[in-house]
Each structure stands twice: as structure tokens, then as C-alpha cells.
Amino acid sequence: MKTILQKCPRLVLVIAGLALFGFIREPIEDRLRVRLVEEKLLLPPPGQTAMEQMSQSALMGTLGGLRSLVAVFLTLEAYEHFSNKDWEQLSQTYAVITNLEPNDEEHWVTWIWHIGINATANMEIDDRLPEFERKRRFFAYALEAVDIAERGIKQNPESATIRMQLAEVYREKLKDNCATSRVYGDTIGLPDALPFVERFHGYFMARCEGKEQEAYDYLSGLYRESERNHLPTLIVEIKKLEKFLNIPIPQRIPDADPDKRPQKSNRKKPAPNELPGGLIIP
Amino acid sequence: MSDSNATTPTLRPPTAKVPLFSLGRVWTIAASTVTQLVRMKTFYFLLAFALVVVAVGNFNIPTTPAKELSMIKKVSFGTMDLFAWLFAIVSTALLIPRDLEDRTLYTILSKPVRRIEYLVGKLGGVLFVVGVSLLAMYAICAVMIYAREINFVGAEFEAMKADSSYTQEEIAEQLTLIQKQGLRAELGIAVLASFLKASVVAAVTIFLSTFASSSLFTIIVSVLLFLIGHAHTMATNFWLHQSDSNLFVQMLVKVIKILIPNYQLFSFSEGVVQGEAINYAVVSQMGMLTGGYLIVFLLLSLLVFVDKEF
Numbered sequence: 233m234k235t236i237l238q239k240c241p242r243l244v245l246v247i248a249g250l251a252l253f254g255f256i257r258e259p260i261e262d263r264l265r266v267r268l269v270e271e272k273l274l275l276p277p278p279g280q281t282a283m284e285q286m287s288q289s290a291l292m293g294t295l296g297g298l299r300s301l302v303a304v305f306l307t308l309e310a311y312e313h314f315s316n317k318d319w320e321q322l323s324q325t326y327a328v329i330t331n332l333e334p335n336d337e338e339h340w341v342t343w344i345w346h347i348g349i350n351a352t353a354n355m356e357i358d359d360r361l362p363e364f365e366r367k368r369r370f371f372a373y374a375l376e377a378v379d380i381a382e383r384g385i386k387q388n389p390e391s392a393t394i395r396m397q398l399a400e401v402y403r404e405k406l407k408d409n410c411a412t413s414r415v416y417g418d419t420i421g422l423p424d425a426l427p428f429v430e431r432f433h434g435y436f437m438a439r440c441e442g443k444e445q446e447a448y449d450y451l452s453g454l455y456r457e458s459e460r461n462h463l464p465t466l467i468v469e470i471k472k473l474e475k476f477l478n479i480p481i482p483q484r485i486p487d488a489d490p491d492k493r494p495q496k497s498n499r500k501k502p503a504p505n506e507l508p509g510g511l512i513i514p
Numbered sequence: 515m516s517d518s519n520a521t522t523p524t525l526r527p528p529t530a531k532v533p534l535f536s537l538g539r540v541w542t543i544a545a546s547t548v549t550q551l552v553r554m555k556t557f558y559f560l561l562a563f564a565l566v567v568v569a570v571g572n573f574n575i576p577t578t579p580a581k582e583l584s585m586i587k588k589v590s591f592g593t594m595d596l597f598a599w600l601f602a603i604v605s606t607a608l609l610i611p612r613d614l615e616d617r618t619l620y621t622i623l624s625k626p627v628r629r630i631e632y633l634v635g636k637l638g639g640v641l642f643v644v645g646v647s648l649l650a651m652y653a654i655c656a657v658m659i660y661a662r663e664i665n666f667v668g669a670e671f672e673a674m675k676a677d678s679s680y681t682q683e684e685i686a687e688q689l690t691l692i693q694k695q696g697l698r699a700e701l702g703i704a705v706l707a708s709f710l711k712a713s714v715v716a717a718v719t720i721f722l723s724t725f726a727s728s729s730l731f732t733i734i735v736s737v738l739l740f741l742i743g744h745a746h747t748m749a750t751n752f753w754l755h756q757s758d759s760n761l762f763v764q765m766l767v768k769v770i771k772i773l774i775p776n777y778q779l780f781s782f783s784e785g786v787v788q789g790e791a792i793n794y795a796v797v798s799q800m801g802m803l804t805g806g807y808l809i810v811f812l813l814l815s816l817l818v819f820v821d822k823e824f
Contacts, residue, residue: 254772
């Protein structure tokens with residue numbers, strides 16, 4: 233050993249040592265990387281489009297292992313674009329952010345919210361544009377939001393929040409009740425789904441043409457399932473469907489229509505000795 | 515004067531055999547390294563860190579409380595990670611040249627101190643300071659996260675309670691959502707991840723500093739290696755795609771992967787900060803890998819340092 237150390241140039245020994253260690257650790261590291269990515273502890277490398285779109289500083293930050301930090305600063309930059317109503321720039325910035333942190337649902341939700349809700353709302357009131365252009369852009373942004381949501385869902389298949397934001401775009405902007413119902417339906421049973429999505433799935437199905445019978449069966453099922461579901465909106469929707477589908481009276485739910493509850497009169501009940509006009513008989 | 519008359523001094527036999535490796539000597543060198551680093555006023559950067567955390571804690575972006583907490587965590591832990599590896603590079607790169615400059619190295623090596631003990635002691639001292647700094651930074655950001663979490667939970671609870679349309683269940687769910695992004699014990703693993711990364715960086719830097727001619731060279735090369743080591747996977751995919759998996763590119767990529775450590779692996783703190791579940795088996799494997807890096811790079815450093823003349 234001593235002879236080898238004395239005869240062999242140190243540089244050769246160092247390189248040999250490095251190479252030997254490299255050969256040993258490479259397969260171990262590859263396996264560990266795959267596991268860490270699977271466990272979502274390590275982010276997968278950003279897509280090539282994202283690399284091309286990144287500014288120099290963002291790229292350096294990413295290469296330096298500061299992807300989360302870069303994503304936060306890009307979020308601040310995106311907020312500036314939002315303040316300036318620069319929707320194209322905002323969308324481009326979020327494209328990079330979601331490439332940097334594809335597993336963070338919040339980025340996808342915010343991107344959909346900005347493009348699907350804020351940009352479309354801006355198109356409804358922006359006087360600088362002619363009406364036809366506003367309408368065209370309104371639908372273009374709404375459809376872009378749908379596309380973003382679909383990409384987000386593909387990346388995070390278990391995400392309830394992305395689906396709920398997508399449902400909002402369908403509900404509020406595209407006024408597509410069938411699609412809204414479908415998206416709420418897809419959300420049911422997901423880990424972070426809120427309890428109201430079950431009811432909303434039915435409410436919007438009731439407004440989807442041709443799905444009334446299915447909606448009635450579904451909502452009645454919810455009604456029968458638990459007394460906790462006997463909420464005013466659910467009762468109103470079932471009542472509307474009962475009327476629309478001509479459901480026989482005995483099969484209808486017993487609750488009174490909350491919208492048609494007798495209004496309490498503000499007038500005082502006349503006293504027994506009171507005549508019309510307020511005259512009192514002594 | 516003849517040589518025969520001269521009295522030859524007899525060497526005193528050693529009182530005790532010098533052990534091959536002494537933890538006591540390593541400890542002494544590590545302690546002196548810590549003192550050396552503290553005297554360089556290195557802990558002042560904690561002030562800058564605290565400022566960053568306070569600034570990010572007061573972002574006023576219209577977003578959900580959970581998202582705001584997540585942003586505070588990401589910036590705090592990102593900055594923590596940055597400080598840790600940068601500190602590991604700069605402090606390690608400065609130590610050996612500083613000892614040479616102060617002539618402390620001659621004094622140390624003239625004593626029965628083995629060179630491996632000197633290297634281990636130096637690295638140990640740096641890692642101790644990095645560890646303490648990380649803990650201090652974690653304490654600062656934990657205070658901020660906890661304060662904001664309490665604030666958000668209280669405000670959200672009041673707001674939802676005032677609006678009678680929310681059920682108790684919905685309020686509880688919303689509060690859980692916020693608390694999920696708040697202060698959790700798992701964040702300690704994110705600190706550990708940064709420490710592991712800084713340890714490997716320090717080991718590589720100490721190896722470079724054994725043959726480097728100046729601190730500046732060591733710092734620049736270490737930072738470059740850090741960037742390349744981080745871009746391994748990204749660059750590999752990119753180059754192979756661009757060159758249609760050309761044989762030359764494949765070989766070049768292989769050489770880089772073998773010679774330069776893969777620092778990207780140690781960025782698993784990002785997932786932990788985002789609230790992903792922790793697989794402790796993988797974390798322990800990462801710990802063992804770090805141990806491997808430390809041993810190999812210390813041995814390689816020794817190989818260069820062992821008969822270096824000063």
C-alpha cells in the first residue's frame with residue numbers, strides 16, 4: 233500500500249478514488265432519487281418548456297436547488313402582473329411556477345382563478361376594448377382556465393381543490409350546468425373534498441337538460457340518506473324536480489317548500505271588539 | 515575540538531505511545547475551529563435571516579391563509595438551505611488557508627497530531643457551527659410561522675363563526691387546512707435535509723482546499739460544483755434529448771455523474787416543507803449516503819494532505 237502511495241501520482245489516485253466511489257454510489261443515488269420523487273419529497277426536473285421560459289435568475293435559482301424560493305418570488309411577480317391586469321404575462325409566469333412545483337395544488341388553483349375568474353371578469357368591464365373583442369377574449373380566457381385545470385388534474389389526480397376551482401369557472405363564467413355537475417361529481421370521494429360537493433353535484437345536475445330524472449333520484453337519495461341533508465336548497469331543488477317530473481303526491485317529500493312558507497303578517501291580529509277601520513266597540 | 519569528546523544528547527523515550535486516532539485531539543481542533551468561526555462574526559448572518567423571515571411574514575398578497583403560511587415556510591426554509599450550503603463552502607474554504615496564514619497549522623502539525631485528525635476536527639467544527647446556525651434559523655422561523663398560524667386560525671374562526679352558514683364541521687375542516695401548513699414537528703426533517711446537504715458540501719470543499727492554491731479558488735470551484743451537482747438530472751435529460759442520445763454525450767453525462775456529487779438528492783426538504791408525508795426509511799438512507807460522502811471525501815483529502823509540505 234505504501235509503495236503504491238509513493239509510486240503513483242496523487243492525482244491519479246484521487247481520480248481513481250472519486251471514480252470508484254462514483255460507480256458505487258450512482259445506482260444507489262438513482263434508486264433513491266426515484267423513491268424520493270415517488271414519495272413527492274423531491275420535485276421532478278422542470279419540463280423543457282419551463283427551462284426555456286425561465287429568466288436567467290430563475291434558472292440559476294433552480295439550478296442552485298432553490299426551486300421553492302424561485303417559485304415564491306415568481307408568485308410575487310405574477311401578483312404584479314395581476315395588479316397591472318397583464319393576463320398574458322401572468323399566465324406565462326404561472327406556467328413556469330407550476331413547472332417548478334407541479335405538485336403544489338395551490339399554484340394551479342390560483343392560476344385557474346386568475347385566468348378563469350379575474351381575467352374573464354376584467355373582459356366584462358374593460359371599456360378599452362370593443363365589445364366583440366371582449367366577448368372573444370372572455371371565452372378564450374375561460375377555455376384557457378379549463379385547459380389549465382385539466383393539466384393540473386393530470387398532474388395532481390387526487391386534487392379536490394383544482395376540481396372545485398374548475399367547477400367555479402364552468403358555473404360562474406361558462407354557465408355550463410352539465411359540466412359543473414360532472415366536475416363536482418368527479419370531486420366526490422377525493423381526500424380533500426368538502427361535504428357540499430355531493431349536494432352541488434345534484435343541484436347542477438337538476439339544471440342540466442335531460443338529466444332531471446337522474447338528478448331527482450340522486451337528490452332524493454341524499455334526502456333519504458340523512459336528516460342532516462334536509463337543507464333548504466336541497467328541498468327546493470327536489471320540489472322543483474317533483475313538479476317538473478310530475479311525481480305523484482304520495483311519493484313527494486313531506487317538507488314544505490322553503491320558498492313558499494307563509495309569511496308572517498306584520499299587522500296585529502284585530503281585537504274581538506275591533507271593527508274595520510280601527511273602531512273599538514266599548 | 516574532536517567529535518569523540520562531544521556528548522551526543524540522548525533522546526527521551528516517549529512516555530506513552532501516541533494513538534493512531536484520538537477523539538480528544540479531534541475534539542480540541544473542532545473546538546478551536548468553532549471559536550475561530552465565531553470570532554469571524556459568522557453568526558451575524560442570522561440577523562439578515564431574521565429580516566428575511568419578518569419581511570416574508572408580512573407579505574400582503576390577497577391569498578388564503580394556508581397559501582400564505584406555505585409561502586412563509588418556503589422562503590424561510592429556502593433561505594435557510596441557501597445560508598447553510600453557502601456558509602459550509604465559505605467557512606471550510608477559509609479555514610486551512612487561514613491556519614497557514616496565521617502559522618497555526620505549523621504549530622498543530624509539529625505536535626503529535628495526525629493529519630486525518632486535523633481534517634476531521636476542522637470539518638467537525640464547521641459542521642457544528644452549521645448545525646447550530648440551522649437550529650437558530652429554525653427557531654426564528656418557527657416563531658414566525660407559529661405566530662402567523664395562531665393569528666390566521668383565530669381570524670378565520672371568528673369570521674366563519676360570524677357567518678352562520680358554516681357548520682362546525684366545515685369550520686373545523688378549514689382550520690385543519692390552515693394548521694396543516696403551520697408549524698409541525700416534521701419540519702425538523704427539512705432542517706436535517708439542509709444539514710445533510712451542507713455536510714456533503716463541506717466535505718467536498720475541504721477536499722478541494724487541500725490542493726487549492728487560494729480560498730478564492732476553492733470557493734469558486736465549490737460553488738460551480740454545487741451548481742453542476744444540482745443540475746445533473748436536469749442537464750442529463752436536456753442534453754440527451756437535444757442530442758438524440760448521442761454516445762459522446764452519454765459518456766460525458768456519465769463522467770459528470772460519477773465525478774460530481776448529486777446535490778439535488780439532498781433537496782428533499784422542499785417536499786417536507788410542502789407538507790408531504792415523510793418516509794423515514796428513505797431519510798435514514800440519505801443519512802447513510804451523507805456518511806459515505808463524508809468518509810470518502812475525508813480519505814481523499816487525506817490522500818492529498820498527508821505528505822503535503824508546508
